[in-house]
Amino acid sequence: MTLGSSNPNIKRMRRLAQKASFRRDEGAFLVEGPRAAEAALRSGAELEGLYFSSDLAAEWRFLLDVAWESGVNVQEADPKALQSALDAGSPQGVALVARMTPEESLPPLVAGPLVVLDEVRDPGNAGTILRSAHAAGAGTVAFLAGSVDPFNPKTVRSSAGSVFFVRCRRPASKAEFLTEVLEAGCRLIGTSAEHGTSCFESDLSGAVALVVGNEGSGISPEVATRVPEWVRIPIAPTIESLNVAIATSVLLFEALRQRGGAI
Numbered sequence: 543m544t545l546g547s548s549n550p551n552i553k554r555m556r557r558l559a560q561k562a563s564f565r566r567d568e569g570a571f572l573v574e575g576p577r578a579a580e581a582a583l584r585s586g587a588e589l590e591g592l593y594f595s596s597d598l599a600a601e602w603r604f605l606l607d608v609a610w611e612s613g614v615n616v617q618e619a620d621p622k623a624l625q626s627a628l629d630a631g632s633p634q635g636v637a638l639v640a641r642m643t644p645e646e647s648l649p650p651l652v653a654g655p656l657v658v659l660d661e662v663r664d665p666g667n668a669g670t671i672l673r674s675a676h677a678a679g680a681g682t683v684a685f686l687a688g689s690v691d692p693f694n695p696k697t698v699r700s701s702a703g704s705v706f707f708v709r710c711r712r713p714a715s716k717a718e719f720l721t722e723v724l725e726a727g728c729r730l731i732g733t734s735a736e737h738g739t740s741c742f743e744s745d746l747s748g749a750v751a752l753v754v755g756n757e758g759s760g761i762s763p764e765v766a767t768r769v770p771e772w773v774r775i776p777i778a779p780t781i782e783s784l785n786v787a788i789a790t791s792v793l794l795f796e797a798l799r800q801r802g803g804a805i
Contacts (some may be wrong), residue, residue: 543617543618544618544619544620545593545617545618545619545620545623545624546619546620546623547620547622547623547626547627549619549623551591551593551617552593552619552623552624552626552627553627554568554639555572555593555627555628555637555639556626556627556628558570558571558572558639559572559627559628559629559695560629562691562693562694565642565691565693569641569642569644570590570639570640570641570642571639571640571642571693571695571698572628572629572637572638572639572640572695572698573637573638573639573640573698574628574629574630574634574636574637574695574698574699575630575634575636575637575699576598576599576602576605576634576635576636577702577703578638578698578699578701578702578703579592579602579605579636579637579638580602580605580608580703581702581703581704581706581707582638582640582703582706583605583608583609583612583614583638584703584706585703585706585707587640587641587706588640588641589609589612589614589638589639589640589641590614590615590638590639590640590641591614591615591616591617591638591639592605592606592609592614592615592616592617592636592637592638593616593617593618593619593624593636593637593638593639594606594616594617594618594619594624594635594636594637595618595619595620595621595623595624595625595635595636596621596635597621597624597634597635598634598635598636599634599635602634602635602636605636614638621635624637628695629695629696629699630695630699640706642693643709645711645712645713648709648711649709650726651682651722651723651726651728652681652726653726653727653728653748653749654680654682654726654728654729654748654749654750654751655678655679655680655681655746655749655750655751655752655794655797656675656680656681656682656683656684656723656728656750656751656752657671657675657680657682657683657684657751657752657754657790657794658683658684658686658719658720658723658730658751658752658753658754658765659671659683659684659685659686659689659754660686660688660689660716660753660754660755660756660761660762660765661686661687661688661689661755661756661759661762662685662689662690662754662755662756662757662786663688663689663690663756663757664690664757664786665690665691665694665695665696665697665700666696666697666700666787667700667757667785667786667787668685668689668690668692668694668697668700668701668787669696669697669698669699669700669701669702669704669705670700670701670787670791671683671754671786671787671790671791672692672697672700672701672704672705672708672710673700673701673702673704674787674790674791674794674795675704675708675790675794676701676704676707676708677704677794678791678794678795678797678798678805679798679801679804679805680708680752680794681708681709682708682709682710682711683708683709683710683711684710684711684712684713684719685710685711685712686713686716686719686765687713687714687715687716688756688762691712692705692710692712693705693710716762716764716765717764717768720765720768723751726749727749728749728750728751729748729749729750729751729770729771730751730753730768730769730770730771731744731746731750731751731752731753731769731771731772731773732753732755732761732765732766732769732771732772732773733752733753733754733755733761733772733773733774733775733789733790733793734760734761734772734773734774735760735774735775735777735782735783735784736774737772737774738771738772738773738774739771739772739773739774740773740774740775740776741773741774741775741776741792741793741796742776742796744771744773745800746773746793746796746797746800747797747800747801750797752790752793752794752797753765753769754786754789754790755786756786757785757786773793775789775792775793
């Protein structure tokens with residue numbers, strides 16, 4: 543049976559795409575597009591179902607077999623119905639519904655590297671940071687209060703599947719999480735455009751927790767007062783600052799270089 547726009551699964555996907563509160567209540571989120579779907583299937587994540595339409599290109603049809611073999615429920619949807627349910631303008635004929643790992647079920651923090659997002663609100667920036675963290679060997683990205691939902695459809699798409707390979711923490715308390723970071727043996731290092739030691743002269747080789755702030759206002763005062771070390775990226779004097787995702791990527795790969803490339 544081909545699912546239409548009035549099907550309960552299609553309606554649920556639409557709500558998952560639109561509302562962070564619904565995603566939290568359901569403990570589920572959307573994965574849009576074949577590349578992200580492939581990453582989800584490869585990661586071994588808990589998946590509720592895969593939905594595809596005739597728009598799915600022949601080169602990606604193997605995803606249906608992988609899903610069936612993995613025990614994932616596979617259903618065909620009308621192309622217009624599927625597109626109406628998703629956030630992406632061009633969903634490319636396939637979407638998954640994945641389960642979130644509850645915060646209380648995530649393993650305890652281990653000594654870094656890790657990234658702490660303090661009120662980073664742009665989903666594209668957050669997704670790019672997840673992708674860079676995955677590539678540079680940072681196992682955890684924490685989304686402090688005021689940050690975008692890591693399971694926002696745009697964040698998931700921008701992560702290019704890395705959301706399934708990096709632990710996304712969403713701590714309720716900024717202060718308690720920063721204490722947890724210190725107790726795990728990580729050095730808290732704040733990032734700033736104006737002050738701090740050059741990242742190329744700082745020791746980023748060990749267990750570090752890189753704290754990055756809001757795109758416009760930087761790290762919040764509540765967090766800044768708890769950060770003992772600061773780094774900056776040297777840039778030309780004729781430019782004010784770097785995009786937060788680019789800056790975080792530079793720092794992550796400088797930390798990787800200092801570790802001798804060890805992931």
